[in-house]
Amino acid sequence: QxxxxxxxxxxxxxxxxxxxxxxxxxxxxGSNPVNWYQQLPGAAPKLLIYSNDQRPSGxxxxxxxxxxxxxxxxxxSGLQSEDEADYYCAxxxxxxxxxxxxxxxVTVL
Amino acid sequence: QLQLQQSGPGLVRPSESExxxxxxxxxxxxxxxxxxxxxxxxKPPGKGLEWIASxxxxxxxxxxxxxxxxxxxxxxxxxxQFSLNLRSVTAADTAVYYCARHAGYSRDPHVFDIxxxxxxxxxxx
Numbered sequence: 001q002x003x004x005x006x007x008x009x010x011x012x013x014x015x016x017x018x019x020x021x022x023x024x025x026x027x028x029x030g031s032n033p034v035n036w037y038q039q040l041p042g043a044a045p046k047l048l049i050y051s052n053d054q055r056p057s058g059x060x061x062x063x064x065x066x067x068x069x070x071x072x073x074x075x076x077s078g079l080q081s082e083d084e085a086d087y088y089c090a091x092x093x094x095x096x097x098x099x100x101x102x103x104x105x106v107t108v109l
Numbered sequence: 110q111l112q113l114q115q116s117g118p119g120l121v122r123p124s125e126s127e128x129x130x131x132x133x134x135x136x137x138x139x140x141x142x143x144x145x146x147x148x149x150x151x152k153p154p155g156k157g158l159e160w161i162a163s164x165x166x167x168x169x170x171x172x173x174x175x176x177x178x179x180x181x182x183x184x185x186x187x188x189x190q191f192s193l194n195l196r197s198v199t200a201a202d203t204a205v206y207y208c209a210r211h212a213g214y215s216r217d218p219h220v221f222d223i224x225x226x227x228x229x230x231x232x233x234x
Binding site for chain 1 (some may be wrong): 117121122135148150152157158159163171172174212216217219220225226
């Protein structure tokens, strides 16, 4: 089954810029748009980024997404304590499945 | 603003004959609107998100291959809701289950933009 890989954890201090990577394959990230979700403790996931780099209305501008080849990144500029959460990338795979990344736990020090 | 409200049991006995059934009621919009599609995702304790299945227009359904033989998903337009059935449950199916809407963006049709509140389902071992 298709695997999309993220680092299990990332951390930073308030105000810092933090980047989370997401590595897939030609059948998912390489050929389909990437999505990013934020899951706060005890809450349902929330859409942060769609179409690789688009923010839905209401999502803070400090979140930004990018994609290159079979990899993608989520950047959080001006890290805040409320950004402490799990982050997942995801993409449609050409084998007709929706694949989530392994997830990254962000800690604000 | 469209909202999704989940309902279903929090405890299901492990058995080949037991089926986990969850329902997601849609408010503030229609489940039959052609540009929107519907899906289910779960998060086992201590693990990441796992896509289960999605239903698109004309009843086209896609499943996670690891669950395909046990999963069915359907839409009830008369009740404005959609449902998940997972058969032959075991302790490995213990998870928080979420329903969600595929936004149907023309360039990104599969992204989930609206999520239900989640239902913790426990299957004792």
